[in-house]
Amino acid sequence: MELFFNITLNGITEGMIFASLALALVLIFRATRIINFAQGAMGMMTTFIAFSFLNAGLNYWWAFVFILLIGFVFGSLVERVLIRPLYGKSELNPVIVSIGLLVVLEGVAGAIYGNASHGFPSAFSQSGITIGHTKVAFSHFDLFIVIAVIILMVGTLGLFRFSTLGLRMRASAFAGEIARLLGVRVGLLLTLGWGLAGIAGALAGLLVAPTSSFGPYFMDLNLVYAFTAAVIGGLESPVGALVGGLVTGLCISYVGGYLGSGLEPLGALVLLIVTLMVRPEGIFARPAARRV
Amino acid sequence: MSTSKTLQWVLPMLEVKDLSVSYGAVNALRSVSFTAQPGVITAILGANGAGKTTLLRTITGLAKPKSGSVRFAGQELLGRAVENIARLGVAHVPEGRGIIAELTVEENLKLATLWCLGRGERQKAIDHVYELFPRLSEFRRRHASTLSGGERQMLVVGRALITRPKLLLLDEPSLGLAPLVTAQLMTLLRDQTAGSDMTVVLVEQNARSALSVSQNAVVLNLGEVVVSDEASVVAADSGLRHHYLGF
Amino acid sequence: MSDAAVRRLKFPTQPLLRHLIFAVAAGVILYFVTNRLSSYNDFLLGEIALYLIALAGLSLLTGLNGQISLGHGAFMAVGAYTVALLMTHTQLNFILELVIAVAVAAFLGAVIGIPATRLKGPFLAGMTLLVALALPPIADKWSSTFGGDQGLTTLVPTAPGTLNPEEWLAWIQILGALLTLLLLANLMKSRFGRSFRAVRDDEIAASLAGIHVARTKVTAFVVSAACAGLAGAFLGLSTGVVNTGEFPLTLSIQLLAAMVLGGTGTLIGMLWGAILLVYLPQWSTSLSNHFNLGSGANAYLATIIFGAVLIVGMIAAPSGIQGGLRWVWARATHAFTSRSVQGLATSQAGPRST
Numbered sequence: 001m002e003l004f005f006n007i008t009l010n011g012i013t014e015g016m017i018f019a020s021l022a023l024a025l026v027l028i029f030r031a032t033r034i035i036n037f038a039q040g041a042m043g044m045m046t047t048f049i050a051f052s053f054l055n056a057g058l059n060y061w062w063a064f065v066f067i068l069l070i071g072f073v074f075g076s077l078v079e080r081v082l083i084r085p086l087y088g089k090s091e092l093n094p095v096i097v098s099i100g101l102l103v104v105l106e107g108v109a110g111a112i113y114g115n116a117s118h119g120f121p122s123a124f125s126q127s128g129i130t131i132g133h134t135k136v137a138f139s140h141f142d143l144f145i146v147i148a149v150i151i152l153m154v155g156t157l158g159l160f161r162f163s164t165l166g167l168r169m170r171a172s173a174f175a176g177e178i179a180r181l182l183g184v185r186v187g188l189l190l191t192l193g194w195g196l197a198g199i200a201g202a203l204a205g206l207l208v209a210p211t212s213s214f215g216p217y218f219m220d221l222n223l224v225y226a227f228t229a230a231v232i233g234g235l236e237s238p239v240g241a242l243v244g245g246l247v248t249g250l251c252i253s254y255v256g257g258y259l260g261s262g263l264e265p266l267g268a269l270v271l272l273i274v275t276l277m278v279r280p281e282g283i284f285a286r287p288a289a290r291r292v
Numbered sequence: 293m294s295t296s297k298t299l300q301w302v303l304p305m306l307e308v309k310d311l312s313v314s315y316g317a318v319n320a321l322r323s324v325s326f327t328a329q330p331g332v333i334t335a336i337l338g339a340n341g342a343g344k345t346t347l348l349r350t351i352t353g354l355a356k357p358k359s360g361s362v363r364f365a366g367q368e369l370l371g372r373a374v375e376n377i378a379r380l381g382v383a384h385v386p387e388g389r390g391i392i393a394e395l396t397v398e399e400n401l402k403l404a405t406l407w408c409l410g411r412g413e414r415q416k417a418i419d420h421v422y423e424l425f426p427r428l429s430e431f432r433r434r435h436a437s438t439l440s441g442g443e444r445q446m447l448v449v450g451r452a453l454i455t456r457p458k459l460l461l462l463d464e465p466s467l468g469l470a471p472l473v474t475a476q477l478m479t480l481l482r483d484q485t486a487g488s489d490m491t492v493v494l495v496e497q498n499a500r501s502a503l504s505v506s507q508n509a510v511v512l513n514l515g516e517v518v519v520s521d522e523a524s525v526v527a528a529d530s531g532l533r534h535h536y537l538g539f
Numbered sequence: 540m541s542d543a544a545v546r547r548l549k550f551p552t553q554p555l556l557r558h559l560i561f562a563v564a565a566g567v568i569l570y571f572v573t574n575r576l577s578s579y580n581d582f583l584l585g586e587i588a589l590y591l592i593a594l595a596g597l598s599l600l601t602g603l604n605g606q607i608s609l610g611h612g613a614f615m616a617v618g619a620y621t622v623a624l625l626m627t628h629t630q631l632n633f634i635l636e637l638v639i640a641v642a643v644a645a646f647l648g649a650v651i652g653i654p655a656t657r658l659k660g661p662f663l664a665g666m667t668l669l670v671a672l673a674l675p676p677i678a679d680k681w682s683s684t685f686g687g688d689q690g691l692t693t694l695v696p697t698a699p700g701t702l703n704p705e706e707w708l709a710w711i712q713i714l715g716a717l718l719t720l721l722l723l724a725n726l727m728k729s730r731f732g733r734s735f736r737a738v739r740d741d742e743i744a745a746s747l748a749g750i751h752v753a754r755t756k757v758t759a760f761v762v763s764a765a766c767a768g769l770a771g772a773f774l775g776l777s778t779g780v781v782n783t784g785e786f787p788l789t790l791s792i793q794l795l796a797a798m799v800l801g802g803t804g805t806l807i808g809m810l811w812g813a814i815l816l817v818y819l820p821q822w823s824t825s826l827s828n829h830f831n832l833g834s835g836a837n838a839y840l841a842t843i844i845f846g847a848v849l850i851v852g853m854i855a856a857p858s859g860i861q862g863g864l865r866w867v868w869a870r871a872t873h874a875f876t877s878r879s880v881q882g883l884a885t886s887q888a889g890p891r892s893t
Contacts, residue, residue: 100849
């Protein structure tokens with residue numbers, strides 16, 4: 001019973017991280033119909049940069065904020081330089097370009113920082129909180145993860161629902177041509193969307209790195225888990241990303257806990273295939289609206 | 293715009309000159325020229341495939357021409373980005389109406405005002421549209437996808453008028469509407485145009501109702517201008533009507 | 540001689556015969572080449588041949604049928620492990636072992652291919668990416684069967700007569716490549732090839748035309764997986780050892796890059812891709828040595844170049860080297876024929892109607 005409890009808690013915290021990365025994927029997909037396979041690697045890169053900052057003596061929280069900003073700039077740059085030239089052509093091209101970017105980033109990180117795994121400092125204790133007499137598999141850092149991701153989700157939802165910027169972004173994503181006819185600078189907003197996704201991805205990297213050793217490939221599995229989470233959630237909304245993330249996190253935590261470690265990716269694959277066979281639009285998808 | 297009020301009445305607001313557009317090997321428009329004045333409706337008529345939609349799309353920057361020029365209030369429009377043309381005061385109600393189905397009615401209207409109006413003026417402008425179309429104010433919080441054809445038409449016309457555009461382009465607004473609703477729409481357009489400094493270009497297949505509210509008419513056939521004259525003259529010419537306009 | 544007899548003597552236009560002639564000619568040429576080359580170069584030639592097999596299958600899947608896969612490294616792993624397991628535990632005939640490896644990979648291709656029919660573009664890419672990451676850990680988990688880190692060893696069947704083993708292995712791989720190319724070339728020209736293309740271009744139109752869309756897509760997947768399986772088996776024989784380290788995610792991505800560079804959808808173009816795969820590690824090592832980039836950079840420079848190939852390729856040259864060559868060829872031949880065509884065009888000029 002205690003095992004179940006701990007595995008569930010573990011699944012929740014992992015799920016929150018997947019939700020953050022899944023949000024990045026959803027933001028980009030909604031705006032540009034592209035799955036950015038390099039999102040994880042971009043988060044890896046920003047984490048390495050944070051690592052350099054921290055090694056140089058910068059205070060953790062300053063580095064944290066700084067890295068989120070760098071994530072924003074990085075995301076915007078990638079859209080402007082690499083993705084912009086591909087609009088309107090085959091839908092496979094951006095997929096392949098993002099895979100290329102993934103590989104280039106991993107190579108560059110490896111070349112600069114080497115292949116050895118590094119340790120990333122944690123701002124909070126990572127040992128389980130003690131409740132009563134038992135140590136629970138939920139640490140202060142895990143609490144930080146949950147809170148940080150919730151703030152991200154709430155912030156994103158608030159931006160979209162209540163701000164004029166969010167209105168413009170939604171219009172650009174749903175009906176780009178019409179939005180342009182209404183004077184909306186759609187191109188700029190798409191870049192902004194990628195920038196926001198960059199923040200979410202950078203956050204994910206910073207949340208994962210302290211929990212395990214990190215190297216150039218440490219975000220690979222997280223990316224495909226986030227992809228599974230995004231698909232389950234329907235690729236439409238932040239709420240979907242959150243729910244999908246939790247579902248995926250719990251699923252692989254149970255697989256790893258009860259069937260043995262190493263089989264989690266297989267568990268995620270099965271989960272993905274089952275979802276795609278049974279409910280391909282995901283849990284939250286709305287039917288496409290008529291546009292006439 | 294630096295032209296004085298009197299000059300506005302002399303200078304035509306929209307000048308299209310020798311506009312040619314092709315899609316690959318197909319010539320959609322061939323050396324089309326016409327002008328449209330402010331304060332009156334200019335109708336663009338012709339059968340399906342005549343190039344009417346291509347004409348509007350080229351004016352607002354959605355399609356790129358091979359050659360020619362489009363001047364509005366003295367400024368060349370060709371080569372500008374779509375959103376920049378819109379920000380010059382050009383409103384385009386596209387083919388198929390162009391509601392944004394996933395947004396509410398109020399959001400559709402609000403969106404159009406974001407580039408030019410501050411929060412205070414925004415609400416006033418939205419309220420003004422609700423005065424024009426009282427039905428819309430009942431639906432303000434509903435998603436645009438739940439509206440009927442006629443209600444959608446009200447929404448997109450309201451959305452186009454909300455920023456008090458200098459140039460209003462409408463692509464077959466009567467499509468799919470009942471005759472009574474079409475008549476109401478045409479009357480509304482005529483009333484909004486008369487006495488204003490707005491230039492209105494109305495593309496229609498329903499030539500009869502368009503001619504009833506327009507001052508000038510341009511008839512296109514297979515991408516070329518075949519007639520450009522006062523609407524009353526075009527309406528009176530029964531041979532022309534039969535040949536190109538179907539009535 | 541009569542007219543009919545003269546016509547028969549001309550080069551046959553029937554695809555199967557044409558392909559067969561090319562294949563045999565290539566085979567003969569390569570036989571003499573391998574005789575001349577050193578062992579090491581025979582080894583490299585054999586590697587080019589085996590990657591050519593994998594790439595040809597991938598090119599069929601993506602270029603002809605429009606399905607993208609980031610998981611073909613996993614199919615290669617399956618082929619390699621199957622052959623290694625059979626060699627370790629059984630005494631079966633070598634050819635039979637290869638056939639079984641191909642069959643197992645094909646079966647896995649069907650297993651993955653069936654859910655894949657529901658997916659388009661990026662979603663298919665994501666699922667196959669997950670496949671590439673999910674399969675290798677299985678071998679690590681059951682390390683007693685799969686040999687764990689050290690993996691399983693493979694044995695090349697003894698060469699006949701005085702032929703040295705590297706040459707013999709290279710020959711087997713070249714033969715495999717020629718056979719695969721022959722089969723795929725004929726497949727592409729056949730009714731199947733047309734169905735593949737039809738499904739790629741417009742699924743709805745294809746199904747209205749009576750093509751069973753899902754079956755076509757799964758077939759393409761199975762064929763490409765079988766090719767990867769054979770290539771993987773050959774790779775296992777080349778390296779002598781099969782372990783999960785040989786089949787990381789980057790292998791699948793390198794296959795993709797090589798296919799894109801060579802020219803997605805072509806078969807001959809895959810030769811350029813295979814050459815890239817085999818020689819790039821060496822070239823990048825000498826490149827980084829030339830610039831004194833340090834030993835760490837060596838390993839990563841190759842990866843970076845592969846990624847750059849994908850990015851630049853997609854933005855600037857999506858049809859790859861083969862596409863570029865075809866364009867050059869078309870321009871060159873157009874220059875010779877255009878003068879005669881011009882005469883025709885002007886004589887037919889007149890009032891145009893739309």
